Amino acid sequence: MAQAVHPNVAGSLFATDGKPRPLQAALMALTLALGLLSFITSFFHGLHLLTAWSGLVGLAVGIYGQWISVTTRERFGLILGLGASGVGFMIGMAHGGLFGGLLG
Numbered sequence: 001m002a003q004a005v006h007p008n009v010a011g012s013l014f015a016t017d018g019k020p021r022p023l024q025a026a027l028m029a030l031t032l033a034l035g036l037l038s039f040i041t042s043f044f045h046g047l048h049l050l051t052a053w054s055g056l057v058g059l060a061v062g063i064y065g066q067w068i069s070v071t072t073r074e075r076f077g078l079i080l081g082l083g084a085s086g087v088g089f090m091i092g093m094a095h096g097g098l099f100g101g102l103l104g
Contacts, residue, residue: 016071024074027065031081034058038088048095055089056098058082 038055041047062082069075092098 016073021070021074024065024069024071027061027068028074028077028081031058031062031065031078031085033081034061035081035084035088038092039084040088042088042091042095045095048092048097048100050092051088051095052092052098055085055087055092058085059089 034054035058038051038058041051041054044051058081062078062085065078066075066082069078
């Protein structure tokens with residue numbers, strides 16, 4: 001009765017294989033943090049430099065995290081962070097861009 005020993009997590013949104021993956025967890029946390037920072041600062045026009053740069057770095061970290069992710073839990077968190085980073089990045093670019101007012 002192997003099913004009695006191992007719970008069925010196949011239908012779970014946060015399915016994991018039970019192995020620790022510190023790099024993937026750190027990339028997921030960093031992507032979520034940068035996405036949240038980029039999204040929140042996008043509401044303030046004067047913070048467009050912070051918004052655009054945190055969004056761009058969040059996108060780069062999230063894409064690399066997606067490339068090496070293994071479990072659904074990692075991918076779910078990364079997609080949320082990537083979405084927030086992308087929205088923040090685009091709004092930051094619309095408000096002045098990566099170098100708005102500093103160059104030229």
